[in-house]
Amino acid sequence: MHTIDRSSFGRRQFLRALGAGAAVAATLPLAPEAKADSESTDEKRKSRYKESDHVKAYYRVNRYPS
Structure with a gap:
């Protein structure tokens, strides 16, 4: 299994991975x-x-003619 060396994983690699993820998304x-x-x-x-x-109650409260 391939392991990532944290010291070599810099800002550019992070941004490149972020851009690739955005393209896939x-x-x-x-x-x-x-x-x-x-x-x-x-x-x-x-x-x-x-x-x-409830419609009848609305009409009654707002004094619509029945």
């Missing part, structure tokens, strides 16, 4: 590939609004 993908929506056109157009208890 730049080539790695950061996020998975985007996928297309699985909803049909009808599902995208459907109403999603639901008048739940």
Whole structure:
């Protein structure tokens, strides 16, 4: 096994290794590939609004007409 002599591992070697590591890190993908929506056109157009208890409380507190 190859051992690193700490006295010969200077600033230039450190910066060279740091630069090589940055180059490798730049080539790695950061996020998975985007996928297309699985909803049909009808599902995208459907109403999603639901008048739940917290929505009713919001309307009541802000004095919206019922």
